[in-house]
Amino acid sequence: MAELSTAPGTPLVRLAGVGKRFGAVVALRSVDLDVHAGEIVALVGDNGAGKSTLLKIIAGVHPPSHGEILLDGEPVRMATPSDARAHGIEVVYQDLALADNQPVYMNLFLGRELVSGPLRRLDRARMAAETAELLKELDIRIPSPRVPIRALSGGQRQGVAIARATHWGERLILMDEPTAALGVQETARVEDTILRMKERGKAILIVSHSLDQVFRLADRICVLRRGEQVGVRETAQTDGDEIVAMITGLR
Numbered sequence: 001m002a003e004l005s006t007a008p009g010t011p012l013v014r015l016a017g018v019g020k021r022f023g024a025v026v027a028l029r030s031v032d033l034d035v036h037a038g039e040i041v042a043l044v045g046d047n048g049a050g051k052s053t054l055l056k057i058i059a060g061v062h063p064p065s066h067g068e069i070l071l072d073g074e075p076v077r078m079a080t081p082s083d084a085r086a087h088g089i090e091v092v093y094q095d096l097a098l099a100d101n102q103p104v105y106m107n108l109f110l111g112r113e114l115v116s117g118p119l120r121r122l123d124r125a126r127m128a129a130e131t132a133e134l135l136k137e138l139d140i141r142i143p144s145p146r147v148p149i150r151a152l153s154g155g156q157r158q159g160v161a162i163a164r165a166t167h168w169g170e171r172l173i174l175m176d177e178p179t180a181a182l183g184v185q186e187t188a189r190v191e192d193t194i195l196r197m198k199e200r201g202k203a204i205l206i207v208s209h210s211l212d213q214v215f216r217l218a219d220r221i222c223v224l225r226r227g228e229q230v231g232v233r234e235t236a237q238t239d240g241d242e243i244v245a246m247i248t249g250l251r
């Protein structure tokens, strides 16, 4: 975290009154949320609460209908996903968006391939070496960076998608249900990887339906209900009962 140039108090990302309408549907009313470097914030709420919509706004997929996004204290307008990427924001989508027939290293560099020489040939050796190093650093166990994605387990694929986001996401990693399709052991490994990203000083915003997972990972929990921000709690100062009550609106 020492390499970060921002003042300790400035959040990497601040959402100020962010809302979204789709025609007559109010998907999100007004969200205020800070995410700091080295912090994991969980976004929870029932189906249709607006969680994915919020991630997509931050990822430049949907423009907000109102409100502002500030990065390092500066308001930014992100009209496309490549704008968000240019600001160091990466997303791990539920479908992972990996190229099944390509080797792991090509997926790591998808759309940002390394080339060398006057003919600008793909520098496969360097991409494979950098991939191997990153996977080792994140303790993601894959036989080789040269195997195709289709030869990997669900957990390993998730690991590759997370490694890619970690590699390119200087600021913020957004994750939508990263372990929804995984078994217990694979989930544990992916959670380890997420904690390693946090150690590297990334800001992480994660959507999860598993409250156990949320309590294992998150520093803070933001609850949405039918597009409304019900509240934000420090994980250490709340419990499952309170969060469930906030999610359902029942007390």
Ligand SMILES: Nc1ncnc2c1ncn2[C@@H]1O[C@H](COP(=O)(O)OP(=O)(O)OP(=O)(O)O)[C@@H](O)[C@H]1O
Residues within 6 Å of the ligand: 022, 025, 026, 027, 045, 046, 047, 048, 049, 050, 051, 052, 053, 054
């Ligand atoms: N592109 C869209 N066009 C119209 N309505 C949308 C669009 N995307 C989302 N919505 C609506 O916005 C609301 C919030 O949806 P969103 O996908 O953000 O929920 P969610 O919290 O991610 O739910 P889930 O847990 O089921 O993934 C829903 O009412 C949904 O129907």
Ligand SMILES: [Mg+2]
Residues within 6 Å of the ligand: 051, 052, 053
């Ligand atoms: Mg969703």
